[in-house]
Amino acid sequence: MRATVLIFALAAAAWAGELPGQSIRRALFELKEMDMHLHAGLERGAGLDPWLDLAVADGRKVIVVLDHLELYRPSDRKKTFAVTYPTGPAGHKALMDDLDALAARRKDVILFKGWEVYEGELDTGVEPDPMRMADVIGWHISPNHSGQPPDGGTLIKRIRQILEIQKRFPVPMIVFHPFTMRLEHIQRKAKAAGRDVKAILPGEYRFFTARQQAEVAHLLQGTSVYIEISNAQAQYINDPACREALIADIKSLVEAGVQFTVSTDNHSVASAKKPFVPVEYTSLYGVTPFNTNTIVRELLAMKAKRGLIRGASGK
Ligand SMILES: [Zn+2]
Numbered sequence: 001m002r003a004t005v006l007i008f009a010l011a012a013a014a015w016a017g018e019l020p021g022q023s024i025r026r027a028l029f030e031l032k033e034m035d036m037h038l039h040a041g042l043e044r045g046a047g048l049d050p051w052l053d054l055a056v057a058d059g060r061k062v063i064v065v066l067d068h069l070e071l072y073r074p075s076d077r078k079k080t081f082a083v084t085y086p087t088g089p090a091g092h093k094a095l096m097d098d099l100d101a102l103a104a105r106r107k108d109v110i111l112f113k114g115w116e117v118y119e120g121e122l123d124t125g126v127e128p129d130p131m132r133m134a135d136v137i138g139w140h141i142s143p144n145h146s147g148q149p150p151d152g153g154t155l156i157k158r159i160r161q162i163l164e165i166q167k168r169f170p171v172p173m174i175v176f177h178p179f180t181m182r183l184e185h186i187q188r189k190a191k192a193a194g195r196d197v198k199a200i201l202p203g204e205y206r207f208f209t210a211r212q213q214a215e216v217a218h219l220l221q222g223t224s225v226y227i228e229i230s231n232a233q234a235q236y237i238n239d240p241a242c243r244e245a246l247i248a249d250i251k252s253l254v255e256a257g258v259q260f261t262v263s264t265d266n267h268s269v270a271s272a273k274k275p276f277v278p279v280e281y282t283s284l285y286g287v288t289p290f291n292t293n294t295i296v297r298e299l300l301a302m303k304a305k306r307g308l309i310r311g312a313s314g315k
Contacts, residue, residue, distance in 0.1 A: 028289040033061040037263030041067025042081040045269040054272040066114040092130040122161040149185035152212030180232040205245035217256030250285040
């Protein structure tokens with residue numbers, strides 16, 4: 001019994017921002033230097049380089065550039081975009097080639113490429129070939145789950161599925177924007193019912209029960225699955241009830257050692273021109289460079305290793 005208590009105490013200490021290799025501050029990226037979710041395909045707001053220039057001008061040093069995978073299926077390409085990529089394998093390749101060329105020519109920012117994949121594909125099956133082209137996969141958590149908002153139960157199910165599918169696609173994976181999707185759903189429904197959004201109580205917004213938080217922390221400890229703290233949170237923290245729920249939902253995960261990502265999820269030039277100040281909300285939860293750099297370190301190691309393999313094969 002005493003040994004168990006000691007192990008838990010040691011584990012708790014290990015998660016209190018004291019992961020190995022983090023004592024040299026210069027080895028960490030600051031929050032606003034990272035964007036692990038920037039739309040750079042069909043939905044990008046400008047030409048690739050001007051689009052990246054906006055992010056770099058605001059201080060970004062490491063970015064995951066991505067697009068929605070479903071937009072490359074003819075049945076899901078419902079609107080036309082200013083940017084053109086073909087559908088199907090030709091489109092996947094054209095986008096990834098563009099992002100590779102961009103990463104090779106930009107010396108002012110470190111780029112990784114990815115896909116944002118709809119969470120429903122965890123149930124219905126994924127498209128393996130494009131998935132294998134990505135450095136990172138982000139799972140789009142939807143605001144709508146059979147008429148209900150996402151919650152702790154739906155997220156735990158998804159995390160289990162993600163951990164399983166990661167065995168086939170061994171790259172870092174991110175659960176995209178779970179918390180704000182719930183807030184968005186609840187507010188939309190309240191407005192539709194003629195309810196005053198300000199009258200919604202924090203308990204209604206709460207994503208997790210304490211037991212679910214413990215389970216999420218247990219499932220994610222030591223894995224390469226991250227939870228996104230997206231910039232959409234900036235608009236919700238001004239509502240006291242949303243703010244209280246976000247703090248209660250996220251802070252316990254932080255204390256239990258869950259690793260996060262920060263991101264803009266920018267699609268438009270107008271949003272890319274606004275300064276990205278994640279500390280406005282991350283400071284409420286205790287999310288810092290210490291619990292958001294793990295994915296970057298992992299991606300850098302994988303990139304270096306790929307270079308080594310290419311070097312050895314003379315390509
Ligand atoms: Zn997105």
